[in-house]
Amino acid sequence: DAGVIQSPRHEVTEMGQEVTLRCKPISGHNSLFWYRQTMMRGLELLIYFNNNVPIDDSGMPEDRFSAKMPNASFSTLKIQPSEPRDSAVYFCASSLLRVRGGEQYFGPGTRLTVT
Amino acid sequence: QQPVQSPQAVILREGEDAVINCSSSKALYSVHWYRQKHGEAPVFLMILLKGGEQKGHEKISASFNEKKQQSSLYLTASQLSYSGTYFCGTEAEAGNQFYFGTGTSLTVIP
Numbered sequence: 019d020a021g022v023i024q025s026p027r028h029e030v031t032e033m034g035q036e037v038t039l040r041c042k043p044i045s046g047h048n049s050l051f052w053y054r055q056t057m058m059r060g061l062e063l064l065i066y067f068n069n070n071v072p073i074d075d076s077g078m079p080e081d082r083f084s085a086k087m088p089n090a091s092f093s094t095l096k097i098q099p100s101e102p103r104d105s106a107v108y109f110c111a112s113s114l115l116r117v118r119g120g121e122q123y124f125g126p127g128t129r130l131t132v133t
Numbered sequence: 134q135q136p137v138q139s140p141q142a143v144i145l146r147e148g149e150d151a152v153i154n155c156s157s158s159k160a161l162y163s164v165h166w167y168r169q170k171h172g173e174a175p176v177f178l179m180i181l182l183k184g185g186e187q188k189g190h191e192k193i194s195a196s197f198n199e200k201k202q203q204s205s206l207y208l209t210a211s212q213l214s215y216s217g218t219y220f221c222g223t224e225a226e227a228g229n230q231f232y233f234g235t236g237t238s239l240t241v242i243p
Contacts, residue, residue: 051231053233060135060220060233060234060235060236061175061220061233061236062233063230063231063232063233066231074230076230077230109174109175120180121165121177121180122165122167122177123177124174124175124176125174126173126174127174
C-alpha cells in the first residue's frame with residue numbers, strides 16, 4: 019500500500035497568496051484528518067471528515083482556511099490569503115474508522131513557509 | 134482541553150526504563166499513543182479504550198485509568214530506536230474532538 023500521499027512536500031509562498039495542500043488517503047479508509055504542527059502549538063487537529071462529510075471543523079483557525087473532500091480519494095486544504103503565521107508542517111492522516119477508536123496513518127506532511 | 138504530558142523531556146541510556154504520563158481534564162473514551170521521529174510523521178503505537186485495559190507492543194506497553202483520566206506509556210529496556218517525541222491523543226467521552234498532548238521528547242544514548 020502506498021500510504022497517505024501529500025503534495026507538495028514543501029511550499030514557499032509570499033504573504034497574501036493562495037495555498038492549496040493536497041491529500042490522498044489510504045484506499046478503503048473512510049476518515050480523513052488535517053493537522054497543523056508548530057513548535058509553539060504542537061499538533062493541532064484542524065478538521066476531520068467521515069465518508070467525505072466534514073464532521074468537526076472547530077479546529078480551523080479562521081475563515082482564511084477551508085477544506086474539501088470531493089470524493090473518498092482526495093482532499094484539499096486551502097489557505098487564502100496566506101500569512102507568515104501560517105508557516106507550519108501540515109499533516110493529513112486517514113483511518114478506517116471515525117476518530118473514536120481508529121488508529122490514524124499519517125502522510126509525510128507539507129512544510130509550508132509563508133514569507 | 135489539550136492533554137498534558139510529563140515529563141517534557143527525558144534522556145536515557147540504552148537498557149533503561151521510562152514512563153511517560155498523559156493527563157486530561159475531560160472524561161475520556163480512549164487514549165492513543167504515537168511516536169514521531171525528527172522530520173518525520175507521527176507513527177501509531179497503540180490505542181487504549183476506557184475500561185482500564187493495558188496493552189503491549191514489544192517492550193512498550195501502556196495503561197489507561199479512566200477514573201483519573203490518565204494514561205501512562207511504559208518503555209522497558211530502551212533501545213536507540215526508541216528516541217523521538219511521544220504524543221498521547223485523547224478522545225473525550227462527549228463530543229467529537231481529538232487532541233494531541235504536549236509531547237515528550239525521549240532521547241536514548243549508548
